[in-house]
Amino acid sequence: MELLGLHHVSILTGKAEKNYQFFTKVLGMRLVKKTVNQDNTQSYHLFYADGEGTPGTEVTFFDIPGLARTHQGASDISTVSLRVKSTDSLHFWKERFEQYGVEYEEIAKRANRDTLAFKDYEGTRLLLVADNGEKGVRAGVPWKREDIPLEHAIIGLGPVTLTVGTPEPTVDVLTNIMGFRYVGSYPSLAGDHRDILVYATGKGGSGAEVHIETRPDLPKVRLGRGGVHHVAFRVPNEEEYNKWASRLNENSLPNSGKVERYYFKALYFREPNGILFELSTDTPGFATDEPLEKMGQTLALPPFLEPKRKEIEEKLRPLDLDETL
Template structure:
């Protein structure tokens, strides 16, 4: 069995309209599913990805309106890294972000910045065999567009506590002190640890990562759940999220992991040409539509303006 790199990264926002604008208008991702948090259907769950809504490009947000900013600390992911194709792409993004009032810092082959709520983001020039996962945007040429995830970095006081789980149970390969790669037949992704900040522990809230999900095939998913359970990590049962199946557990340094399946996918209940345009509820939640629509902030289709 092999896991196929990063499936998705789920974060928290306190401002759904601002979140949509930044990730679609500024970063050029496609809003591929507008739905609700299935554990709390009174709040949005927004999914942004490439044009096809692919695993490996899918950053998602729970919206808690007005939520205070959080702060990443030990046991939390602090940076999400996307791939780009070239140094020219980094130059494009440095200029584009500056025009939007977003400060950034550039080093060789990397560009660091934050989203409007303080979530740490990074663009990295990498050379991998993985298919580029790109969304269309009228102001962003395909050759400089984001190409899906390269990986995430978390804070941990003792990275070695997680080594056995990562390498022996989940199949990560060590690439250096505190860093690992998870590579399957289709995709790969990186995971690493940094020393936690000295100023207090983490505070969940807007601008923080809730969990990182690693991709599993449908055929192997039950076996992965059993394998994690046999390692003593107390995973949840397999949970049907309709668009994929999920298993959750905390790795030894406290980061919340999910194993999520490659499918059925976001096209199972929407025309692929119209992903993210309407509020979509999984069948088990459809009876709640009249209630949730009253409390959710109206969100326009971010692509409507393209035809104006």
């Protein structure tokens, strides 16, 4: 029983329209599912991914208009990485960020990989990570856009960085319950702080890593727009998902119990520093209710919400994704 790597991250946005423009028009990702937050159906839930909605490539957003900004701190998923093929790709993205006025830093080494740090318009801390032929969890399928060459397109999720005050409790859950293994460390670029610890699962590589930054000097994060709500890890199928549900309970780890999301099955729990983790199945996937070529074009609802479609649509605010950038 082994987690395969990262499944998705979910982030909060104050305006889905601008969010859509940034992640599709600037970053070139594909909107593979336009649906609702199943726990609050008056809110949109947008899923961006590679060309086929492959598990391990998904960045999702809960739309909450009027949401206050995030106050960064500890107990936080502080950085989300996105994979590209090579260091040459990072130079392409530097030029593109200049073109679109995106805030970015210079290319720098993190965990022995070339990386390019940047932020979206709501301050979400993002990182492009160059694969450069590294072995590990396979990348996704680039989404074709005329203005982004396929060899430079985003091809999946890279490492997530967890910023915590005390790393030991988080490490204990990652290694002793979730099966991650320690693979190294690297110096922090944020000043004179402890080295960042690197843990991997499955076949390893950037699509299967969690990085832990120790910052006891920081107050606890206050999540708002641009903040990362949770990170999900890949479970290959329902059989292993059932085993993970039992494992969490056997280890007395408080959790959500089994949650049916239709596109995947989920288990939620908080590690000791309060960061929300999710275990999500690769199956059945986003093409379950829409043809692959038409994913994300209309409001999709899982079967258990479909009978309430009229009521849900009446309470949703109008969403114009055709706004110009």
